[in-house]
Amino acid sequence: MKQRNKKKGILLLTAMLMFAFACFRFNTIDAQAASKYTIYVNRKTNLVNVTDSRTGKLVKAMYCSTGKNYRTISGTYNTTAKYKWRALIHGVYGQYSTRIHGPYLFHSVPYYSVNKSKVSTKEYNKLGVQASAGCIRLAVTDAKWIYDNCRIGTKVVIGESRTLKKPARPKVKVSTKRKAWWDPTDPDTRNPYRPKLTLKKKGKRTIDYGSTFEIKDVLNVSSPYASASALLETLSVRGSVNTKKAGTYKVSCTITDPYTAVSVTKTFKFKVGKKPVNTTTEVKIPEKDSTQIKTQK
Numbered sequence: 001m002k003q004r005n006k007k008k009g010i011l012l013l014t015a016m017l018m019f020a021f022a023c024f025r026f027n028t029i030d031a032q033a034a035s036k037y038t039i040y041v042n043r044k045t046n047l048v049n050v051t052d053s054r055t056g057k058l059v060k061a062m063y064c065s066t067g068k069n070y071r072t073i074s075g076t077y078n079t080t081a082k083y084k085w086r087a088l089i090h091g092v093y094g095q096y097s098t099r100i101h102g103p104y105l106f107h108s109v110p111y112y113s114v115n116k117s118k119v120s121t122k123e124y125n126k127l128g129v130q131a132s133a134g135c136i137r138l139a140v141t142d143a144k145w146i147y148d149n150c151r152i153g154t155k156v157v158i159g160e161s162r163t164l165k166k167p168a169r170p171k172v173k174v175s176t177k178r179k180a181w182w183d184p185t186d187p188d189t190r191n192p193y194r195p196k197l198t199l200k201k202k203g204k205r206t207i208d209y210g211s212t213f214e215i216k217d218v219l220n221v222s223s224p225y226a227s228a229s230a231l232l233e234t235l236s237v238r239g240s241v242n243t244k245k246a247g248t249y250k251v252s253c254t255i256t257d258p259y260t261a262v263s264v265t266k267t268f269k270f271k272v273g274k275k276p277v278n279t280t281t282e283v284k285i286p287e288k289d290s291t292q293i294k295t296q297k
Contacts, residue, residue, distance in 0.1 A: 036052070037052065037149065038157065039150065039157070040156075040162055040164055041064065041066065041156065042163075046066055046127075046130060048061070048062040049062075049164040050150070058165060061167040062138055063128045064138050065109075065126050065127050065130060071132070073101060073104055075158060076155065077100050077101040080101070082096075083098075086107060088135070092112060092120070093112075094108050094137075094143075095116070095186075096140065098146050100136070100156050100158075103134065106138060107136075107137065108138060108140045109137050116183075116188055116190070117182055119182060121174040128171055141261045142185075169258065172260060184260045193262070195221060196220075196221065196264070205270055205271060206271045209275045210244055210275070215253065219235075225257060225259035231256075234255050236254045237251060237254075241272065243272055247272055249270050251270065252267045
């Protein structure tokens with residue numbers, strides 16, 4: 001009986017050890033996955049830098065608004081939850097929220113309701129300075145990037161000791177006169193600040209056989225922030241047109257506003273006509289007539 005109980009005890013202990021090892025291994029793998037990025041926040045300069053946890057290389061830089069009078073917590077934390085929309089204090093809402101610790105979140109500039117066209121333009125224009133009640137506000141494009149790419153458990157370091165880099169993307173302001181009430185960096189297709197990409201009125205969809213064709217020459221691009229030349233510098237193209245082969249061609253074009261980071265992709269069809277038939281007949285002068293002409297005096 002004692003021998004049997006002893007065997008049961010050994011089996012139970014073995015099972016417990018295996019379970020503990022499995023949990024440790026799972027948590028280690030999960031922690032490694034979550035630690036792909038490390039997020040640094042400087043409360044003084046109101047900048048956020050995301051780095052590769054393994055190499056320390058900068059992945060993304062962002063402007064933010066931390067808490068007024070340093071109300072944002074300092075220290076090292078790990079993210080715990082995500083919310084596409086989250087109710088905040090004072091009856092406002094944040095898009096793409098990621099919980100850092102307790103009531104402190106990364107989130108968009110506040111909205112007056114759960115409606116993408118109801119952002120506080122006044123608060124949006126404060127990005128880059130202390131403005132919040134304690135959370136870390138970001139432009140939608142940046143809040144969404146953290147929401148999409150940084151898993152639960154991602155390390156967040158908040159303080160002033162680390163010098164952070166500014167983003168290459170210029171900081172933009174929203175015109176309160178326009179009254180669009182959208183975050184200009186929101187990738188939503190309804191966003192009125194999105195760049196426009198169309199064919200010019202003179203842009204031919206039917207192309208002459210053998211002619212010269214350059215996609216940039218037939219595109220019409222515009223944006224509330226960027227010039228046409230700046231937008232065309234970001235142009236990426238999939239597909240091509242062979243003007244020496246009749247047929248229909250699809251060309252997919254993408255432009256990205258360098259100020260808002262919002263991209264637009266459009267696909268256009270072009271038709272190359274058939275090779276023209278050569279109907280010109282060459283007339284030759286008989287050799288004997290040619291000789292006669294040459295010898296005439």
